[in-house]
Amino acid sequence: MVDHAHTTSPPPASAGAQQAPHVSRRAALRLTGAVGATVLSGGLAAWAAPAMAAPAPTRRRVPAPWRGLVAGGSDLPAWFELSRVPAHLHLGARTWWNSPQPGRDELFANAGAAMKELGATAYVRFVKQPDCDPWWPSAAPLGPDGERLFDEDRWNYWTNNNNPNGWGRKWVPAGTDLPALMGAEAAAQNMSVIGYYSYEYDRRVAAEHPEWVARVPDGEFNDVAYRGVLGTVIDFTTPFREIVLQRLLELAERGLHGVYFDRQLFPPWDSFSDWSVAEYERTTGRAAPMAHAPSGSEYIDWFSQDSYHPDYLHWVVWKREQIADTLAYWRAAVRETYPDFVFIASVTHLPALTRPDTSTRWAEVIDSVKGETELATHNFLRNFVFEHNPDLAVPEAHELMGLGWTVVRDASAGRPAFIWSGTSLPNVAHTLGWAGTVLAYGNIADVEVYDFWQTADPMDPARPFTPESAMREAFALGQKLGPVLAGTRPVRFAALHFSERARDARLTAASGTRKAWTEQLWPLVAAFSVLRSDGVPVHLVNDRQLTDEGLAGFRLLFLPDEDDLTDDEQAVVQRFRASGGQVVVNEWDHHDPEQTEVAAAALRAAVEPAVATSPVRVTGGPEARHQGFLAAPPEGTKRRIVVPISNDFTWIQVRAIGETGPINEPAPPATGVRVEWDVKLAGARAVEAVSGQQLPVTMGSDGRASVTVPPFDHLAVVVLGTDDRA
Template sequence: MAQGVTGNGTQSAAGAVRVPDWHLGATRWTQLTLTENDPGRFDPGHWIDIMRETRSNAACISAGGYIAFYPTDIPYHYRSSHLADTDPFGELVEGARSLDMHVMARVDPHAVHPDAAAAHPEWLARDADGSPQEHWGYPDIWLTCPFGSYNREFITEVAREIVTRYDVDAVFANRWQGHGISYSETARRSFRDETGYDLPRSEGDTSDPAWRAYVVWRRRKLSDLVSLWDQAVRDVRPHARFIPNLGSIAARDLDRDMLVRHFPFFLIDKQGRSGVEAPWSAGRNGKRSRAVFRDRPVGLITSIGPEHHQHRWKDSVAPGAETATWIVDGFAQGAFPWFTKFNGMVPDPRWIRPVAEAFELHERLEPEFAGRRITADVALLEAAGPEAARTGGRAHEEGFYHALVEARIPFELVAEQNLTVDELSQFKVLVLPDAERLSVEQCRTIQAYTEAGGSVVAAHRSSLDDEYGTPRANFGLAEVFGADLNTPVRGPVKNNYIALTEEHPLTQGFEGAQRLIGGTELIGVTARPGTGVPFRFLPDYPDLPMEEVYPRAEPDAPAVVTRELPGGGRSVYVPFNLGALFWEALQADHGTIIANAVRWALGGSERVRVTGSGLVDLAVWEDADSVAAALVNLTNPMALKGPIRETVPMPEQRVSVALPEGATGATARLLVAGTDAEVTVSGGRAEALVATAQLMEMVSFTWIREDRS
């Protein structure tokens, strides 16, 4: 089954020439991760049929590393004990190529078998006491050190053997970055020689100079490793690439210049919702990765089984509606689809049809995505890194994220490490859910953004600390907020309320109400002259006994501060945990405050507006002559619990777009339904009706312009 390289190494078995930009045609992926006992049991022909049924145009197939699924000649490259004289990897490569598919070989470098561990102890990861680290999930196999000769020499040799023998476009490495700090002698010596420090004894302590040095050192070492692997593959097969898995945080652990040179696309290894994640999480994963490199394709890996942070059910099947929704929400937000199956056997085929339906939908809409890009006027700064998770930053982000989804406000994410004036200039509003740690330079960037006309909506501890967590005496963005710190964070506070104290667009939707639920973590601020304070905190009062539950004083401290900025933009600052509390308690008033704040900060009507009932995730795809609104239907009986048992057909939606200058009207087409839509034009806007949809609908508006001939 092996295919030798001919000429310059770019000729495939089917006769098609492989070119460096092959990845642009690899937009629907099948991944098959084989198990040791698959050879001789599973049917490769059945998998070729699955690739055909799902309209896959690319495949990622297990080849080697921890276990070889081809007849390797490399010492200590462990062959499957069931391999005998078969070559399942080669057979699958040949079958995929017969369908004109692109092929990527998967290797897993994270562990070795006992014979390799005994022969090469220098390959092993070690704990702080110097003991080799046994695998946590399986006895008598050993974790490898990512910084030593195992990765740099052994896996490099494996990659060369694969691309020499087989007609593949790339090698994909999973679990290659290590598991925590490896205290191998190689790592200890290299770190000490290059930084002057001993390896840190614990992870994540940003006050420890050794940890800060480790983050930089690790980034450099892993980046050098990727460069080595990629060049080794390209030396054999010039069009091919070595593409390590970077996980859902995309490229943040590696050197940016290296990524530009060696990564033609990125992958998101967030394969499904975990626990009670909301169904829009798939689209958020796409936004996160695109925020790092907006000019590179990104793929969302989807498991056909359930994913859970505490449990592993790799041989199971998730509900079809959940799998299809995850795939569709991902590609609606710009992440091409990729599904993965563990084990070549298919004891439960219920996943095949939902995956095929979602992939078929992507195939149908793919020409509409081509040439367009996702646009939005609003950007949400994503809480970055493990520190954000530790301090609850993710909950603040999720609350704001869900409020914007519910409000049908199109928005993008901005990556913390990509916070530049150029990046922000494409947006009208920057949202800071709880950007606690901002450097002086990042605060200056946001200040410059507002001076150029940008608006900011911020909450809670935003800009209170520097990038290392050192508290400031005042907000780093006090000038933007129009508010100064007078009391640090206080809480948890029970029974807190905010009173409506000024008529303002932020109070819309609360007609008749005098007070709303406030926060549980409060910050005391002084509003500067010239600001608005539409909400103020009621001073604390008891929550028990019930007879004592009444306010003793009038509203006083600002609970929301608004400001018209000199550059023409606006700011809204909310000095309590608005996002996290909305995510925890899901009180509708908190979501309304977020939506009102963002809409007021926009300073005008939204370019794309969708009205109707139900839960809809919205993305706007645009080119010079058209706008397409992608409406993903997330309406289901358990929308905020996580699992999707069924998708309730989308209720009627009205999609309205602002006409560009020079346009006198528009035509509209429902791209999923495949029908034209009636358009009404009024007040400089075009509106079309979506009567219903199942997974999604995409409404494409094309402009009618005045004939000037």
């Protein structure tokens, strides 16, 4: 029997794999009714008091002032579509258990009011941290005695590698329901709150179910001593997913508007659960490679190798599909009752294109991808391919970042990705430059708000963070552009095929990572760069999207290698050609530093016939200009195309809290930028939405209109149309 009140670490995992049980959700949870909540006033001290009897909170589906503002056809709730620059708070364990301090405690209890005063309309905050117990009396799981495990006092406990015994322990008193109080406080401010939920870390559940815990081949738990960061990792595709689902339903009931799953969803590469090993072997008839390797070294050292063992890759592909199935299951179950509840989840490795442990299908089955500014440029996420192969040309960082944001957006059927700013931006110019670039792709710019921005951090009063003035201007930009961008989705013109199947096949060959980059990924980067520079709409299609329906509306299709296509895909491509679409198959060595520029010029010449027919195009301005092309849902006979354009953003610095040093000067204002379009697309009217200025339109004899965009520092948003379609 486990003493839940005093257990500080789980027992050792069983060395042998256990048969995966098949448990119904009802049998697994034996759930009881929903838990009520008490709304208390008086700041943090009142929040810490035991709750008294009170009715359960009433859930607001959409904040009232926003209802109905989004045009028809959006598959996301209005509050989310309109919140283009939300705030990202933490307010975690340290805030709760540290001794009371002026400003910080008030922020914990009144985050909605504080973020509203800054100008945000939505915000992220912790609702459960790694290894902490739920911050509310959850109905899942039940203890060995059949009673709710979390009706008692609960741990607010977070370990780290510097102090394996925890930063500190604070009992959340029995009955206290922090998420209900968070939801009620947000509702009182007419704000939307998204719960940052550490889904895979739960020390007490791990103690009850060691067969669910991710471990390394020698049988040890994947805990703080091994992972070195956060805590005990539970494989959430096990029956633990039913516990998580129940808690998600409880959070939605308490008035939260969404959930935010951060970090790497795939268990660390060299870890696995006994449950998943048994399930893999039962369903595939294959031995799970990690569980049977004597030391695991031939698999766990993958990141210092140039290729993947085929057996291990098979395991990885199987596991990533289990994760996609679990995400889809959670979303469908919660949104059946709470249709305005949004799922945001990290696909950490996908923007870097290289590693097979993340799938575009994850982006497909959730509402919005959590991304970061520079993930596409991380050497580790690219398997150090350029460090191990110094003869390869290295793509420019801004091209990789733009492509990374595009792949996660388009894998989500064009729904906006949720891009976190990083911990600190040095000033107003950097903050607006960063936000403008993210918005230019139709995505959401999630601005970090350091918990201590109002007061000196007692650990280091001199630590710099994003200035309040910068946050205010970013939130004001979001409020202005929310109604402009809400409901828009990318315009279809040029499609680039990103084949995870073809990449994975190359990864198992000798020098597989190099082979994947030279034959698949570098050509993809090159095509994106050429078409971005040429100023036409660029879209990525994955293997599941390479269908007749998936290519409808496109005029140009780029294939890194046509031989990789299946018979069905070949037939789709032939029908695309027959319907008048142009297909360009790569035949150039973009990865060769001596050939990169020549190859780009040849590719540009090859796509030019299609580029000349683009229904909308941006020309002029800086070379590192980025732009998006977004179509709003039709409003009767009216059409509207939104063209956000960012200035050169190669100077922007995303810094760690406390990082010092020279601050880059911003790029000069962008000048000479022009937008031209077919008036049949959206009529002959144009407005620049950031300034509100109506732009003079020049009509050409070919039925195309054009405007010159006034000089801009960070972002211009040209809105075309609202006239009746000609």
